[in-house]
Amino acid sequence: xQSVTQPDIHITVSEGASLELRCNYSYGATxxxxxxxxxxxxxLQLLLKYFSGDTLxxxxxxxxAEFKRSQSSFNLRKPSVHWSDxxxxxxxxxxxxxxxxxxxxxxxxLVSP
Amino acid sequence: xxxxxxxxxHQVTQMGQEVILRCVPISNHLYFYWYRQILGQxxxxxxxxxxxxxxxxxxxxxxxxxxxxxxxxxxxLKIRSTKLEDSAMYFCASSASTYGYTFGSGTRLTVV
Numbered sequence: 001x002q003s004v005t006q007p008d009i010h011i012t013v014s015e016g017a018s019l020e021l022r023c024n025y026s027y028g029a030t031x032x033x034x035x036x037x038x039x040x041x042x043x044l045q046l047l048l049k050y051f052s053g054d055t056l057x058x059x060x061x062x063x064x065a066e067f068k069r070s071q072s073s074f075n076l077r078k079p080s081v082h083w084s085d086x087x088x089x090x091x092x093x094x095x096x097x098x099x100x101x102x103x104x105x106x107x108x109x110l111v112s113p
Numbered sequence: 114x115x116x117x118x119x120x121x122x123h124q125v126t127q128m129g130q131e132v133i134l135r136c137v138p139i140s141n142h143l144y145f146y147w148y149r150q151i152l153g154q155x156x157x158x159x160x161x162x163x164x165x166x167x168x169x170x171x172x173x174x175x176x177x178x179x180x181x182x183x184x185x186x187x188x189x190l191k192i193r194s195t196k197l198e199d200s201a202m203y204f205c206a207s208s209a210s211t212y213g214y215t216f217g218s219g220t221r222l223t224v225v
Contacts, residue, residue: 009190022182024162036216041194041218042206042219043117043119043216043217043218043219044156044204044216045216046214058186090155090156092156097166097170099144099146099161099208100146100155100161100169101158101214102158103155103156103157104155105154105155106155
């Protein structure tokens with residue numbers, strides 16, 4: 001069965017500093033990978049997704065993620081964090097034969113002044 | 114930008130009562146989903162719905178749960194007899210294809 005691990009429950013980053021959120025997946029074939037963001041009391045907003053092709057994908061709000069098959073990873077990055085980026089971030093994988101998402105437990109990003 | 118709309122945003126119900134959570138998917142979408150997130154835990158898949166029938170369901174989606182598309186615009190999740198452990202945020206999602214989800218902002222269900 002597919003699974004997603006986000007090893008960091010909380011991360012605190014200074015405003016303006018770079019950010020990397022880790023995501024590792026377990027899936028036999030090439031996965032479809034997603035990053036979602038959830039602000040307090042809000043729904044899940046898609047940041048970016050990877051299906052195939054270029055392993056570096058660009059998303060909204062200045063985020064990018066790199067698919068590394070050898071490491072089974074899909075880490076999310078942003079070069080300069082803004083206070084409005086404080087939220088919970090979820091990595092998810094989709095089985096290419098189905099349409100359901102399996103989520104990680106999420107990483108809460110705190111941004112310090 | 115089109116949105117998935119969920120109502121109510123917060124519902125409190127007594128244990129054993131029936132609840133219906135409502136969702137209005139994006140109008141040209143064909144695939145519909147319910148997910149839930151128990152406080153502090155990961156988002157979990159409940160059920161997917163396509164062509165007026167359930168296409169997949171998780172082990173969480175037992176006989177207490179049902180889904181319906183009663184008309185051309187609404188998609189509902191019914192919990193027949195709520196339990197304390199049903200307290201969670203319930204997310205509806207829709208997609209035009211199998212890969213392009215749009216989630217609603219969720220309904221927080223509190224069972225007391």
